[in-house]
Amino acid sequence: MDFSPVWDQLGQSVAAVPQSTLLMAAVAAMLLGMLGSFVLRQIPSLGRLMRTTSTLGLMGILVLVVLQLSRMDPRFDMAVPALGLPEQVVEGDETRVPLARDGHFWLQAEVNGHPANFLVDTGATLTAISNETAFQAGVEPRRAGLPIRMQTANGPVSAELATIDDLRFGNVTAHGLDAIIAPGLGPTNVLGMNLLSRLASWRVENNVLILVPHDPQAVTS
Numbered sequence: 270m271d272f273s274p275v276w277d278q279l280g281q282s283v284a285a286v287p288q289s290t291l292l293m294a295a296v297a298a299m300l301l302g303m304l305g306s307f308v309l310r311q312i313p314s315l316g317r318l319m320r321t322t323s324t325l326g327l328m329g330i331l332v333l334v335v336l337q338l339s340r341m342d343p344r345f346d347m348a349v350p351a352l353g354l355p356e357q358v359v360e361g362d363e364t365r366v367p368l369a370r371d372g373h374f375w376l377q378a379e380v381n382g383h384p385a386n387f388l389v390d391t392g393a394t395l396t397a398i399s400n401e402t403a404f405q406a407g408v409e410p411r412r413a414g415l416p417i418r419m420q421t422a423n424g425p426v427s428a429e430l431a432t433i434d435d436l437r438f439g440n441v442t443a444h445g446l447d448a449i450i451a452p453g454l455g456p457t458n459v460l461g462m463n464l465l466s467r468l469a470s471w472r473v474e475n476n477v478l479i480l481v482p483h484d485p486q487a488v489t490s
Contacts, residue, residue, distance in 0.1 A: 298326035354386065357439055362485045364439025368476040376460060378438035380406035385458050387438070389478060393461035396433070397449040402458050408433055410450060428452070436464070440485040443467055 302323030309316025354375050355367035366389070369375050374389040380398065383406035387396075398408060410429035433446040443464055451459075465471050470481045 295327065295330050298323045298330065301326070359440045359485075359488050362440070362481055364441055364480040364482075366439075366478040366480070368478075374473075374478040376438045378436060378460075380433055380458075381408065381435050382406070387458045387460040389460045389465075391462060391465065393459050395447055395449050395463050396436075396461045397428070397451045397459040398431075398433070399456055399458055400450060400452050401456055403431065403450045406433075408448070408450065437486070439480065440488055441468070441480060441482045442484075442486045 302320050305316045305319030305323060307316075308319060354377060355369055357364060357366045357377055359365070366374050366376060376387040376389060378385055378387050380402055383402070385398070385402045385406065398406075403409070408431050410431050428449045428451040431448050431450050433448045434444065436443045436446050447463055465480075467483075468480055469483045472479050
């Protein structure tokens, strides 16, 4: 990625696949299948077991790759509204967000008063919003700001730095939050560590994301 100090995660979920253990696992599974074909002639039962294990391994790797692509490629959009989001609640000083059925934590937030859903990504340095959210919430790229090159499933794209004046969810409010307007996200928005680091604390307990702000605000409707 050309701008890794600023944005080191959005593209990595896809771009890092060839460098990760997934690639090694795929090669190992294919080699196991080839070896199984040779063994099949001498020890049929062992050969069939090796080939079956190879096939199941490759299928599992394919599922993992598709799940990675779904986070970055609009063609694999997760259709969050169709899935329905678990209800986030405020209990005391905490905003509690249950794990969604797709295996992610999703926040129902407001960007400059505009409703928007955010996928929480603790590996993302900066918060990122889609072109659609930026347009509807009136978030504009910074003047004279240099474009950022980021890698997505569709290839490298240009993203632009911006500032979110007001971001709210549960009892959390953030002002002047750095963000990236990222066309590679499709309709998805991503909440990064630059927001989470502003909190007093955050943690995950029993598949519930618990966010505790320094200064709890009135609950957003």
